[in-house]
Amino acid sequence: MNWNDLEAVWKHQELPAGACADVAMLKNAFESKRRQLAMALAVRDWAEASAGILVAAVYARIGWAIGRDAWPMVTAIIVILMVTVFFVRERIRSRRKRLGAHSPLLEKLNADIAELDHQRDLLLNLWRWYLGPITFAMAIFTLTLLRVAIIRLPPELWATLLQQPLIWALLIITGTGIGFLLWFAWVINRKAVQKRIEPRLEELRKLQRELIGSP
Numbered sequence: 001m002n003w004n005d006l007e008a009v010w011k012h013q014e015l016p017a018g019a020c021a022d023v024a025m026l027k028n029a030f031e032s033k034r035r036q037l038a039m040a041l042a043v044r045d046w047a048e049a050s051a052g053i054l055v056a057a058v059y060a061r062i063g064w065a066i067g068r069d070a071w072p073m074v075t076a077i078i079v080i081l082m083v084t085v086f087f088v089r090e091r092i093r094s095r096r097k098r099l100g101a102h103s104p105l106l107e108k109l110n111a112d113i114a115e116l117d118h119q120r121d122l123l124l125n126l127w128r129w130y131l132g133p134i135t136f137a138m139a140i141f142t143l144t145l146l147r148v149a150i151i152r153l154p155p156e157l158w159a160t161l162l163q164q165p166l167i168w169a170l171l172i173i174t175g176t177g178i179g180f181l182l183w184f185a186w187v188i189n190r191k192a193v194q195k196r197i198e199p200r201l202e203e204l205r206k207l208q209r210e211l212i213g214s215p
Contacts (some may be wrong), residue, residue: 016199027209030105033200034112041094041119045087046167052084059141069148070204076140079133106211113204131182138199139176 057076063073097115099108122129150158161167 002015011105015195016203021203021206023207026203027105030109031101034108037112037115038098040092042091045091045094049084049087049091052080052087054086057078059137063144066148069112069151070144071141072144072147076144079137079140082135083130106208109204109208109211113201113208114203116197118171120193123193123197126186126189131185135182151193167202 059073059077059080063070063077067072094115097111099111
């Protein structure tokens with residue numbers, strides 16, 4: 001699954017000006033940015049859901065080829081599918097709350113603020129619902145392959161492999177690389193909150209105050 005898809009939702013949009021944005025410009029660009037956000041979130045959710053199904057299918061195919069010794073992979077597949085279901089639920093939730101183009105501006109504005117608040121919470125808790133479960137599934141998958149290899153490979157072959165510096169180097173590089181990707185995904189999504197979501201929320205709340213006549 002592509003850990004960068006979440007941050008990519010905001011990547012190709014102009015950085016919001018925040019509280020100093022011009023109200024007239026905010027009002028003129030509101031509908032366009034509203035559609036862009038809705039489309040970007042839909043693409044993200046369906047892309048991640050599709051990726052989850054693909055990863056689960058690959059895990060299942062490998063597990064089937066290995067046989068009964070690969071039974072722990074069932075847990076990894078279930079976890080991946082749970083993350084997939086989360087994205088599908090996000091699509092259903094978003095469609096149910098989506099207002100039509102002819103709805104009053106203030107209602108659409110309130111809906112966008114609520115949606116961005118929700119997206120901010122998701123990105124700030126990325127480990128809890130996304131990175132953590134995926135890491136757990138990958139760990140189960142990897143440990144299952146290792147367990148099967150220990151069971152099925154001759155002991156003398158294992159002794160030979162463990163004496164090879166290249167094997168240890170590959171393990172260290174792979175582990176470090178995965179750790180870096182997880183850290184990077186966490187960092188870029190927190191930056192998306194700081195640089196894009198929170199300033200956009202400031203813009204929308206400024207426009208909201210203007211519409212309801214609050215100081």
